[in-house]
Every structure is written in structure tokens, then in C-alpha cells.
Amino acid sequence: MNQTAKQNKNETNQKFEKSLQRLEEIVAAMEEGELSLEKTLQYYEEGMKLAKFCADKLGDAEKRIEALSGQDEEGTPEWSPLEQPE
């Protein structure tokens, strides 16, 4: 992974961390009760957005199981899905 990709990954991870943290703060606030109706609705909306963002991020790495099948002329690895013996 090159430098930029790595940086991006770090940023994304941080964003994820912060989002999950914020989400859990919202949970605590909403469960404590004593919120105005407007505040409750506001938090709910924000919370659901964060939850979706986090879930999407977690689902990002698609499930892929592959085995090295060779290398092309430039030495770039080639991958193919793993054949499991039945």
C-alpha cells in the first residue's frame, strides 16, 4: 500500500473511531432521558446516520478468500478465488 493510501486509511480509521464514540455518547444521552422532544429527535437522526456510516465502513472489506495463482510479466501478483475441496 503506498503512502497516500495508507494515510487515507488512517484517516478513515480515525473517522470511524470518532463516529463510533459519538454514537455511543448519543446512546448514553438518550437513555438517560430528560431530553426535550426536539433534542430526542435530533439525536435519533444523528445517531442513525452515524450507525449507518460505521456499518458501511465495517462492511467495506468485502469478503474475499483468494490464493496466489501466479505473477504476470511485470511481477504483479495474480489472484484467484480459493477452490475448496468438497
Next chain:
Amino acid sequence: MDGATKIWTVSEVNRLIKEVLDQTFYPFRVRGEVSNLTIHRSGHVYFSLKDKRCQISAVFFRAASIARDLKLRNGMEVDVDGRVSVYEVRGTCQILVNRILPLGTGDLQKQFEELKTKLQNEGLFDPARKREIPQFPATVGVITSTQGAAIRDFCQILERRFADMHVRIYPAAVQGENAAREIAAGINFFNQNRNCEVIVLTRGGGSLEDLWPFNEELVARTVAASKIPVISAVGHETDYTISDFVADLRVPTPSAAAELVVQEKSRLRERVVNARDRITRAIRLSMSEWRRRLEKARSARALSEPSSQIRQLQQRIDEAGMKMQYAVEKKVEGNSRQLQSLNGRLQALSPRRVMQRGYSILLDARGKAVTDSRTATLDQELKAVLARGGMQVKVTSKSDNEDIGVHQ
């Protein structure tokens, strides 16, 4: 035997023998030939160990898979690590085995020890060297045989944990003479391409010879040099290889490796799902609470604080009521005044009252009032009704006007 003779039970004797043996025999290594081998359904392995003259029973608990991997057979020459004990129920001696080393592994064992010492002295096993395994790897590089049980177990765990993981397998022999070279090549491959965040070295159980590639110096040094953290999951729980010592982390089995790799992701997913469920529940609760409060407020208002509309209505009702009352009262009042005057007048007009003023009524024989003097005749007898009482009177004279003198 002198002294007071204690009479022992068989159980007590056997127990005593066992205790004596347990306390006096330390673990040691015995060499012999395997015979009467039974791999029981329970997973325990029973056999006899014999030399030319004698034999002794042996039991290796929960070692079925180890025995199978070693291809343990009757007639095999083995070294056995264990200690002597007694099977109380039968009163027989047996060796409690904790390790079986098929013969020929003696040399390998020696090599193993030597390399281990050498690398240890170089500091390759230092805990300080070991890196943290990334909690949230996007890609896992696995070096293993594509046909083996290890990769199957590994993938099964990933499946079970619903962790969408990107797995890149570098196919390598995991036993035999090419294995060490291929394993090292795999580690280098991932390091050069930087296409995973953690490397897993894994293979299933086997004999010391089978596992030998993972004890080779080449593999050990390549693992040590890896920039990417390495997890070693080689053989059975009880197998330890040099790669286990050098790696950043050793786990007992391929399944354990998979569990470790996905655990953080699973946990994070759980946190997200959990949080989402809780805020949904919280808002539902809030909504019903708010509804309840609203209802309460509405009904409360109606009782203690009538709305202006209701108030006005009430007032109008009140006023109307008052008016009616007044009217009725007035009417009654008026009526009574009228009545009274009527009454007065009536009373004034009552004959009695008139008669009290001095008038009397003259009635003829038929009871008819005489109002005209011309209807009366001289000497007619009339009845006079006075205010009080009455009289029988005779007409003595009469006239046309009222002016009637008494002395005429």
C-alpha cells in the same frame, strides 16, 4: 507382622501403592515397543510398552489425534515421556504418558534444542521484539497449504463470525524438503508487496518430522525479519516450533488464529448494532412518554382550568338562570300585589262589608231580594237580613224615592 494387626481393605492397599508411586517417581523417558494399541472412542490411547522381557501398561489421555498424526502402530519403537502410577481399580501399574517420540526423532530433537538455544541467545525470542497484532486488519495474508485442514478451519471461523475479511493465501508446502523455502518465500512476498496487515503461518498437527520446516533456521530468520506482524499457528496445542517462539504471537490452532484476526471487527460490529438498537428503543420510549404526558395535560386542563369557551358557556348558563329566577320572582311579586288589591277590592265588595256599613237585604217570601218599592205591598211580610242576624218585618208604608220619613 507384629503389633496390633490392622486389617486392610483391597482399596486401601491399592490406594497406598498409588500414593507411594506418585510420590517417589518423577517423570522420565522410557523406550519400548508399542503393542496392544487401542485408540478408544473416548479419545484416550491405551497400549503396552514392552522390551524383550517385560511389559507395562501405558495410557495417553486425550491423545487420539496425536496418535493418528504420529501414525502410532503396534510394533513401533518409541520413546515415551511420562510417570508411573497405579490404576487403583485393578491395582495395576501404568505409565501416564504425556509425550510420544517415535524413534529417529532423537536427532531432530537435538537439532531443535540446539537451534532454539542459539536463536534465544541472539535475542530473537525477546518479548520486547514482539509487535502488536493489528486489531482491525483489512487483509490477512495466510501462508499454508491450500489442500490442508488448516485453511479450512481458518475459513470456517471467518464464516461463523460474519466478518467480511479479505484473505490472501500464499500456497506453500508445509512439510517435506521444499517447505521451508516456500514458507520463507511467502513471508517475503507479503513484505515486498505490502498487501496485508498481518501474516498467519499455519498447518495442522503432525510428527516432529512433519512439523520440521517450521523449525528450520531459514524460516525462523525470515519471520524475525518480517516488517509485517506474524502469527504462528502450527500443529496441535501441545506442539511448539521455533517459528512459534520467533513470531509476534503464537496461537494453538488455525481456528484460534482466525478468531483472533476477526475478533476486533466482530466486536466493533456488535457495538454498532447494539448502539443502533438502543437508540431506536430509546426514541420509542420517549415517544410514548410524551404521548402519555400530553394526554394527562389535556385531561387535567379540562378539570381545573376550563377553556375560555367553556367558561363563557358556563357564564351564559348562569346568567340565563339568574334571569329566569328574576323573572319568575318578579312575576310572583307582581301577581301578589295584584292579588292583594283584588282581594282588597273583593273584600270591599263583599256583602258583609256592605252590610256592616248599615245596609240590609230585604227578602220576600220566595227569598228574592226586594230592590224596587213598587214590588212590595202594604202589610207584606218581608225578611230583613242584617249584618248580624235577621228580622221579620211588615211594610207599613212605601214611597218612590228614598226619602221616606218614619213619621208619615
